[in-house]
Amino acid sequence: MKRSFIREILEAIDEETISFAGGLPSEKLFPRDDLKVATLTALDNPKIYQYGISNGINELREQIASRYTKEGFPTTKDNILITTGSQQAMYILAKFFENKDITIEEPSYLGAMNIFRLNHLNMFGVKLEDDGINVEEFEKSFKETKLAYLIPDFQNPSATTYCDEKREEIAKIVKKYDGILIEDSPYSELFFDKKNIAISSKLPKNSFHLGSFSKTLVPSLRIGWIRADEELLKSLMIIKESIDLHSCGISQYILAEYLKDEEKYERHLQEIRDDYAKKANYFSEQLNKIMPEFKHQKPKGGMFLYGSFEEGIDTFALVQECLKKKVVFVPGNQFYIDKVPNPEIRFNYTHSNFEQIEKGIKLIKSCL
Amino acid sequence: MKRSFIREILEAIDEETISFAGGLPSEKLFPRDDLKVATLTALDNPKIYQYGISNGINELREQIASRYTKEGFPTTKDNILITTGSQQAMYILAKFFENKDITIEEPSYLGAMNIFRLNHLNMFGVKLEDDGINVEEFEKSFKETKLAYLIPDFQNPSATTYCDEKREEIAKIVKKYDGILIEDSPYSELFFDKKNIAISSKLPKNSFHLGSFSKTLVPSLRIGWIRADEELLKSLMIIKESIDLHSCGISQYILAEYLKDEEKYERHLQEIRDDYAKKANYFSEQLNKIMPEFKHQKPKGGMFLYGSFEEGIDTFALVQECLKKKVVFVPGNQFYIDKVPNPEIRFNYTHSNFEQIEKGIKLIKSCL
Structure with missing residues (x-):
């Protein structure tokens, strides 16, 4: 490979x-001064250097959960698992679903496809259209795989964004077959016009919603997350913990400090x-x-x-x-x-x- | 599981x-002031926030390599892969050797055994004695598995340290069957009396030597490494990159800054x-x-x-x-x-x- x-x-x-x-995001937009202030404050936290818990620090998980809730997708910190970038979120899920069949968009994110191959998932591609995946073909494939990986917002690579109707239809199909949707959303905040509704919000028990600070703040912190039903999330813990015990503590405390000022x-x-x-x-x-x-x-x-x-x-x-x-x-x-x-x-x-x-x-x- | x-x-x-x-290491010994100084300097590095290369930043890999070389184990930065803690180093190797048989010490590190199970490795335990593994039993097992995971310095959990003779004998056996040794060394620097010679230094082409800053500096940076032959190391890159693209950039730059003052x-x-x-x-x-x-x-x-x-x-x-x-x-x-x-x-x-x-x-x- x-x-x-x-x-x-x-x-x-x-x-x-x-x-x-x-x-690569534009370095000119990195909020260097604000991150420096956040780092200085974070370094005084007595907990910053010790081992932490595997799902991530409470403060950061609460802040992420609160953003979901405000957008109309009720979420608590227990629905959030902090990961080492959303790349790791993807890896954890691929490992969890190893050897399974999975429906993906074509074209799709190269990194995800490599991860699926590495974990012996069998990929079935469905064509992307200008307003999202071809729904009929999606249902045909999903009926068999019961697992899908989609990037509905400003997709990598195609920049395609799903229209509201297709979001509804995808959610219905996932529920109909009681399957699982992995919704990858690293670009959702980078809208030029309006923010879209996460498909996962229509199926909170049948979805993993992936987010990241790499595109909105800075990539080198390597902090992303998975939003999922608490029980679903628990089943991932053995994998997360095996891979790196927990994500970088310093990065988590810096972010939690930075995010205190929402405005x-x-x-x-x-x-x-x-x-x-x-x-x-x-x-x-x-x-x-x-x-x-x-x-x-x-x-x-x-x-x-x-x-x-x-x-x-x-x-x-x-x-x-x-x-x-x-x-x-x-x-x-x-x-x-x-x-x-x-x-x-x-x-x-x-x-x-x-x-x-x-x-x-x-x-x-x-x-x- | x-x-x-x-x-x-x-x-x-x-x-x-x-x-x-x-x-858990003792928090009282964390060099908080020195790390703060290192962090402040590191934050001024223009590269600190952007995506980095998968094997880790050059400065840090050179510093780690230089410590090996000074101890009589010739090493360059191309022999070093930076990992998200040595836990991830272990995971990468377990994934690389998935489904294989492996010889381990009994008792052994719980985290490693969990990782091996998760990656479907078949473990064969060999009894640890007061001065290291039972060599005769080791050879019997290694002859079949051609892959071993050992913690020769102040082992977790047993605190056992291999005597020099057993280090020689293990190296000979690994070479004899042209197998691979995974030598886990997170505690090597924490000697009360003298530093031991890495078994890997006697078989640089047949070994992965794992190190970590979690026990010697602070765990939350989540920085460890694998030292191996350059070609062997290259074969791990697809896995490292799939898991998290690269380890936390901020942690790497902080460490590289801190380690400039070797004394x-x-x-x-x-x-x-x-x-x-x-x-x-x-x-x-x-x-x-x-x-x-x-x-x-x-x-x-x-x-x-x-x-x-x-x-x-x-x-x-x-x-x-x-x-x-x-x-x-x-x-x-x-x-x-x-x-x-x-x-x-x-x-x-x-x-x-x-x-x-x-x-x-x-x-x-x-x-x-």
Whole structure:
């Protein structure tokens, strides 16, 4: 089994290369000063350095639960398990469901697919449409698998967001077959227009809802979480504890301190949304101007812009050429189960400035 | 499969309970001021908040490698993989060797045995003697499994330390059958007398050597590592990356900053050794005085004191009684594959003061 293409690229490229490949948030938006203040206060907490409990510190779990409740999804700290990034949340669930069949979107998150392979899950892909997964095909597949992994908000890689009707229909199908939905939501807060309703809120006993601070604050803290029914969550504890006993204590206390000022966090989120919306617009405009043969929808949130050339262009071959000219992206075939070359591309637009965006697209165009 | 008895106790006991159960280091020895200084400097590093590479930051891997090299075990940063505690190091290896047979010591580390079970490894126990594993039995078992998990320094739970001859013999056997040794060494720095030679240093191409900062600095940073041959290490990357992309960046930068002053770290280690040696002595003396029917060896390092009553006493039943009187320890049967009740006990002596040690032993005695 191969390592993640994205992680390998991230380690191989030099500092001059323009990267539209990773899922890196913009460093300029990291609230460094506020995090420093939070860290200084957190360091005085006598508990900060000792071993902690496996599900995470109470303060942070309460803060996360409170955000769900305010959004109309009643949640207590006992519904929250703190994980080492939402990557680990995914790993824990894949280990829990090892050897099972699972329905996923196609295209889907590369990291999740690698985790499923590693834990011997058998993936069944269902096509994503512009307003979410194809519901009829989803039901056909879910009836058999009774387990699904979906990213309904600003999906990675496609930027697709499910419409309200499809959210309702998916929830009904999961309940009908008494199955389980794994709803991955690292980008939910990064909306340009409006926040969507979690599908999990319609099936609190049949879902794992995954969140992360990596895209909204900073990734290096490695803090994410799983929101689930208390009994479901308990069944994951043996795995969480086996993997790393508990997630980084210092990170948890820093976050709990930072999140005490909810308004500050909201202002920070708004700042990210505004910045990313501008970049998404600019990226889309420049694509239309410089490389109009690349068809795409302008993103409504998240970190990615997805689209396609016409049939016949192999973007996996193209990226090897682009790498020589010092610009990279992720070719669409990486996000499919069979990885057959295709004309699609995922662009990350959050980690480049306007100049790099324009220059990068021109470089790609020159490789066509 | 059940959760770890120790983790469950840790979560269940109240603040009044005297705990000889966990493996908690003494909070009084945490270098809070020095870590605060290191943190403040680390926070100014522009890279501290972004995603990092999966094997860990260069600075920290170089510092760890340099300590090995100075001890006569030539190592570069490319031999080091940073993990989220050495617990994760163990998990990564168990996942890598899933479904395989493995030779372990009996008694052995409870957490490792749980991880092996979770990853469907088939464990074969070989009896520990006062100077290390029974070599003849080890060879018989290793010939078949070609994979072993050993804790040669101040073993958890038994406090056993391998003599130099047995280290040589184990290395020869692993080489003879071209197998793999997983050498777990979280306590190696906590010697009261002298540092031992890692068995892995005699078979650098056939070993994974595991280390941790949880016992020498603070546990909540969740930073450990695997030292191995570069090619062996590469084969673990897909698993590491699937589990959490990379270990906490903030923790890594704090550690790298702290470790710049090697003499300071050495002074700190000496302080821990002196403190733990005093506590080990006191614990042993009090046991001899209050409960002489509990036979044990005085520890030569590490965090645990292990011993046994005479046959017929079931310490798993005893601990339930002791819990009511607000004192806990880990009954010996937890450290065996079959968990059959036995008269053995593991005491942690690092997390209690002299008063608690005396009081706790008296409470246990009153339950006999």
